[in-house]
Amino acid sequence: MIPRRNKGERRERREGASESRARLRDQYNGWLHHHRLSAADSLSRVLESPVASVLTWLVIGIALALPVGLDVALENFGRLGAQWESPAQISLFLQEEVSTDVATELAGGLATRADIAATRFISREEALEEFRTLSGFGDVLDSLDSNPLPHLILVSPADEAGAAALRQNLEGLPEVSEALLDMEWLQRLESLMVLSRRLVQAVGGLLVLGVVLILGNTIRLAIENRREEIVVVKLIGGSNAFVRRPFLYTGLWYGVGGGVFAAALVALSLWFLQQPVGELAALYDTDFRLEGLGVMGGLNLVILGGMLGLAGAWLAVARHLVRIEPH
Amino acid sequence: MISFERVSKRYSEGHDALREVSFAINRDELVFLTGHSGAGKSTLLRLIMLMERPSRGQVSVDGKNLATVGSRGIPQHRRNIGVVFQNHQLLFDRPVFDNVALPLVIAGYDQRDVGRRVRAALDKVGLLDRERAMPVSLSGGEQQRVGIARAVVAKPKILLADEPTGNLDPSLSAEIMQLFEEFNQVGVTVLIASHDLALISRLRHRIITLDQGRLIAGGAS
Secondary structure, X not given: XXXXXXXXXXXXXXXXXXXXXXHHHHHHHHHHHHHHXXXXXXXXXXXXXXXXXXXXXXXXXXXXXXXXXXXXXXXXXXXXXXXXXXXXXXXXXEOOOOOHHHHHHHHHHHHOOOOEEEXXXXXXXXXXXXXXXXXXXXXXXXXXXXXXXXXXXXXXEOOHHHHHHHHHHHHOOOOEEEEEEXXXXXXXXXXXXXXXXXXXXXXXXXXXXXXHHHHXXXXXXXXXXXXXXXXXXXXXXXXXXXXXXXXXXXXXXXXXXXXXXXXXXXHHHHHHHHHHHHXXXXXXOOOOOOOOOHHHHHHHHHHHHHHHHHHHXXXXXXXXXXXXXXX | OEEEEEEEEEOOOOOEEEEEEEEEEOOOOEEEEEOOXXXXXXXXXXXXXXXXXXXXXXXXXXXXXXXXXXXXXXXXXXXOEEEEOOOOOOOOOOOHHHHHHHHHHHHOOOHHHHHHHHHHHHHHOOOHHXXXXXXXHOOXXXXXXXXXXXHXXXXXXXXXXXXXXXXXXXXXXXXXXXXXXXXXXXXXXXXXXXXXXXXXXXXXXXXXXXXXXXXXXXXXX
């Protein structure tokens, strides 16, 4: 405020009102301007020492990429599992002497039962052919005199909960030599997946905490480097928010950069794995492909990085700025 | 404009920096504050800027009891006071213009306003042609004048100076004092802490003298 003298008091008051409105708008503009200024200034400071900044970004990127990469791997594994996780299936291996006609009839008969949704008959010849093409043991099979495989009926239970009882019931049939319920290993796989997810979450939590601490430390150093400036700014009336602002932006830039690096690292490792996975999938006769983060996932990672950066900066600022005199 | 009523300041280590100091400085006055080092000059200035709080007594600035100013109000309070430091406290990583503009940026002035006011302040201290210079390239006297430009750029009602001529030779010191007198003539209350008695006694302004925390002369205006 400029000290105004030799003016009528009333006039001063009226002018004061319109001036304070103008000042409010000015202050808002000034505030916006300082945000832009802080953001740009912080970014240019980060870019001023590219080697140190890239190292920081890499550290954050790796720390974020590890849990995210593991999560992506689990997602893919889960997708692969889902192809098998279709309702439990009971494999009925028939007695050696059962003929193809009887077996076909049995399959048709079973399909009409209320507790069975569907059946699929695989004759021993079909099974042998399939085994020959998939296993690569063709030569060995050719040298055999007779087909060692039995007829097979795949039974899909109508109700998954009753599958175990159904298996027992089916095993009692005279034509059946063995009934297998392929569920136990699925259950094991599922609990293994749950355990892995938990592990990834725990590791992810620790690494996220690590990222916040790394950023907090980086910002602490930035604060130490600019201690003199902070003192001057405080002495000439800079509010705590004003002093804080550039450091919060510094944290944001480090975090966002780290997020970008993390997304790039995840994409890079997927690209690195894509070819062998493709070959493996071809061997198993599926067209399974690794699925990456996608644009949204990458964007989320960058946003997460930015938020962690802000959090780390806030932590450092809250702890270290208050210690700098004057208050 | 500034008034101290029986103000004492004891630091936590038990040292009494000020004892029962009372005085009042009127609007438009220029007052010198003198005394040996350790007499309490800096403490007195720090109390006005709310860098310290008094142990006892009351400090008022511009009619406001500073005890009522909470920590959130401190930045606003400081924006009404221009301060010139002995060691300039310039920021050496940015040019003269940005240094002088700092109080305006802090107070959220409009961009066009900032340029206009910064140039006016630099013109006033005779450094208009050095606005793009870096502070290191300036002489001690020029640096101090940049400090003064920064202190007055937001047109504060009060100007405080802590040993503003501490490192300057006598002719430069006289020039700096002349500047303070000019600001005083346009209505700014000026309080200058200085131990350069030879200089300040020539200038015919009130002199407040502190000795071991006590006010021994110049209390009445």
